[in-house]
Amino acid sequence: xxxxxxxxxxxxxxxxxxxxxxxxxxxxxxxxxxxxxxxxxxxxxxxxxxxxxxxxxxxxxxxxxxxxxxxxxxxxxxxxxxxxxxxxxxxxxxxxxxxxxxxxxxxxxxxxxxxxxxxxxxxxxxxxxxxxxxxxxxxxxxxxxxxxxxxxxxxxxxxxxxxxxxxxxxxxxxxxxxxxxxxxxxxxxxxxxxxxxxxxxxxxxxxxxxxxxxxxxxxxxxxxxxxxxxxxxxxxxxxxxxxxxxxxxxxxxxxxxxxxxxxxxxxxxxxxxxxxxxxxxxxxxxxxxxxxxxxxxxxxxxxxxxxxxxxxxxxxxxxxxxxxxxxxxxxxxxxxxxxxxxxxxxxxxxxxxxxxxxxxxxxxxxxxxxxxxxxxxxxxxxxxxxxxxxxxxxxxxxxxxxxxxxxxxxxxxxxxxxxxxxxxxxxxxxxxxxxxxxxxxxxx
Numbered sequence: 001x002x003x004x005x006x007x008x009x010x011x012x013x014x015x016x017x018x019x020x021x022x023x024x025x026x027x028x029x030x031x032x033x034x035x036x037x038x039x040x041x042x043x044x045x046x047x048x049x050x051x052x053x054x055x056x057x058x059x060x061x062x063x064x065x066x067x068x069x070x071x072x073x074x075x076x077x078x079x080x081x082x083x084x085x086x087x088x089x090x091x092x093x094x095x096x097x098x099x100x101x102x103x104x105x106x107x108x109x110x111x112x113x114x115x116x117x118x119x120x121x122x123x124x125x126x127x128x129x130x131x132x133x134x135x136x137x138x139x140x141x142x143x144x145x146x147x148x149x150x151x152x153x154x155x156x157x158x159x160x161x162x163x164x165x166x167x168x169x170x171x172x173x174x175x176x177x178x179x180x181x182x183x184x185x186x187x188x189x190x191x192x193x194x195x196x197x198x199x200x201x202x203x204x205x206x207x208x209x210x211x212x213x214x215x216x217x218x219x220x221x222x223x224x225x226x227x228x229x230x231x232x233x234x235x236x237x238x239x240x241x242x243x244x245x246x247x248x249x250x251x252x253x254x255x256x257x258x259x260x261x262x263x264x265x266x267x268x269x270x271x272x273x274x275x276x277x278x279x280x281x282x283x284x285x286x287x288x289x290x291x292x293x294x295x296x297x298x299x300x301x302x303x304x305x306x307x308x309x310x311x312x313x314x315x316x317x318x319x320x321x322x323x324x325x326x327x328x329x330x331x332x333x334x335x336x337x338x339x340x341x342x343x344x345x346x347x348x349x350x351x352x353x354x355x356x357x358x359x360x361x362x363x364x365x366x367x368x369x370x371x372x373x374x375x376x377x378x379x380x381x382x383x384x385x386x387x388x389x390x391x392x393x394x395x396x397x398x399x400x401x402x403x404x405x406x407x408x409x410x411x412x413x414x415x416x417x418x419x420x421x422x423x424x425x426x427x428x429x430x431x432x433x434x435x436x437x438x439x440x441x442x443x444x
Contacts, residue, residue, distance in 0.1 A: 013302035019309050023292050025167035026158075027285035027313075032170055034281045036177045036202065037061070040195045043184045047191025049132060056132025057192040059125060063109065063118070064140050067102040068147055069249060073241035074098070076373040077234060078155030079294040085221045086228035092152045094231050094238075099148025103141060110138040132192040139196045143203060150207040153214040158291055160217040169213065173206035240378035244385035251389045251417060255410050258396035262406035271347035272410050274334060278324055279355045282317035286363040289313065293370020303371065310367040314360030322356065325349040347407060354411035361418035368425040377432060384425035388417040 014022070047053040074095055082088040109118055115137065119130045157166040180198045184190065189197075259269055289310050296302055324333050325348065334340040334348050365384070372380040392413040399409045 025163040026288035029167040030285040031281040044195035059133040060137040077238040153210040169209040173202040176202040240382035247385040259406040268406035275351035278321040289366035290370040310363040314363030317359035351407040365422040368422040380428035384421040387424040388421035
């Protein structure tokens, strides 16, 4: 256990109101981040290629996010190891090193031969989409650098339990993106390249503002030069979490593959993604339960209280998207704004109803992830995420065999997979102890 962290036996468990005040800014921050990409879509789609330019931007963003998957695991890693000034400095260096490595890989993929092999031969994009994908991947290199640079600032703000301050920078980013996108369109600065610019400027300002907010929290970190964590130790802890994050990404791709092989995929897939588009930001917000777990001492009362809190949060976030399937609002959002065929509205309603328990399952999984990270058992998280992927594969093949509708395959696999993942992590935590996860001595 990290000796710089508070003694669980000495700290009382925070009450529900304190948990709510801590969590709501995290949820707002997580959910609002996903709003920036639809906003800049209007800039990309108004270029010479129209929707083809937007498709190219979406493909390059997929590569950008795939390389940046480390950012997901670096947050819990930092909350464990950046508790002191020495730990923060080493975590900062490691984050910048990983960011440099991922940015270098992205730059190499921009070499024409490699870029063509990735987008045209591997992904199979036609030339009309390949061209904007190549150009936007190159232009988004600074964006990748900025994404990694802000991670240490977020971490130290979370450690200082200043989630409200941290969310202000992200909300400002969303507001600025919402202001820049129509301005770019009015000024004729349209196309995929200008869309990247409209996305990068607010993120850069978010990083600068976050750094200003984090400065006093960095200075307030206690010093413990006697036993600073080694870079090797931090990296060893982070590696299973990163591998688990890649399992989660692969799981979403696997679910789509099963839906595509079910009945009537041309109708079901668009309806599924439209419904998931409202559920995903809330499910992503539910993952911040993990941050809540890492911000307070892990006592037995705290575990029980946060489990009840996760159940309440997950249920509320699962019910919210159902408001969009009500008569009138469903036609306005899905048919008029999203251009869904009115006959397919029934599929959206069924999908939304089937996804109602997905945020709940994610919240329970996030609570288990937080417990495992607090106890320094990253391999429990990796095992849980592997169980999620295996469950989705098994459930998907079984559902196809029973000709289950595609929308129910997607919702069921995601929900059951997260619940099995949470259960697996809890079993692993009971079977092992904190000192079972040995880390190499960085000095040797």
